[in-house]
């Protein structure tokens with residue numbers, strides 16, 4: 516890739532209103548060629564709408580999108596041939612076979628991968644002749660990915676590629692996505708799965724209420740909230756957060772239900788202090804757990820809410 520290649524995506528000041536609903540509220544995004552980027556956020560955060568604005572499927576209320584150095588207002592047909600889209604739900608015709616479906620998608624593009632290559636990439640060899648209506652959820656998601664790859668796109672948009680899949684199917688898709696990434700394609704995906712974002716993406720943008728609240732490499736974002744360790748505790752009665760203000764190496768403190776979530780840097784200093792403070796207040800611990808910080812804690816640090824709690828199971 517030339518060092519003068521334009522960014523794969525350059526979005527400036529994107530805003531989208533649906534009547535009185537502000538779905539996207541000023542998003543700036545630059546994705547370089549070859550990067551794999553994740554948009555992460557709770558339901559209704561504006562991820563899919565952002566994807567649709569980038570994909571040229573919706574016009575923004577204001578702001579601009581440039582993909583591969585081109586605007587949608589220019590040669591949109593030429594641009595469309597260079598990108599691939601796997602929407603949240605692809606409706607296929609159930610009475611076509613996998614092979615026929617991919618032949619159909621391939622016919623939409625002036626150039627691209629052969630149907631055999633697509634079937635190989637999506638690991639659907641055994642289902643080549645099967646009717647689409649007989650595919651499992653994981654196989655359908657892989658078919659959707661294959662359809663998005665039909666034009667051999669430089670830039671791939673995947674809206675929740677592993678939503679609703681069992682762990683085995685999800686891992687199969689991760690494997691395929693890792694291969695696509697290694698092949699140098701630019702990939703933008705949305706996901707609810709923090710581990711997925713952490714594993715697949717070079718960097719993530721955390722979206723909440725139509726805005727990017729923070730972005731960066733998962734490890735850097737986690738390091739950036741300080742601490743790295745999370746303590747969750749519930750005491751025998753409620754107490755004021757100020758009571759814990761002097762906790763050694765404390766970075767963040769959030770009241771959570773009946774207790775607190777604490778981000779700390781040094782567990783071996785924080786834990787004994789905490790036990791002693793709880794004891795000196797005449798309380799006992801109802802629950803105490805520790806874990807490594809995750810992207811969910813980054814979301815919590817920026818929004819005061821947990822990403823997991825904002826999600827359906």
Ligand SMILES: Nc1ncnc2c1ncn2[C@@H]1O[C@H](COP(=O)(O)OP(=O)(O)OP(=O)(O)O)[C@@H](O)[C@H]1O
Nearest residue numbers: 533536537538556557558559560561562563564565
């Ligand atoms: N076509 C539409 N008409 C009206 N409101 C819409 C439309 N599409 C999305 N919205 C609203 O815009 C907001 C953002 O929705 P969007 O689907 O982009 O969020 P999301 O982050 O992708 O959520 P999910 O993870 O559930 O897909 C929500 O409040 C949603 O109800």
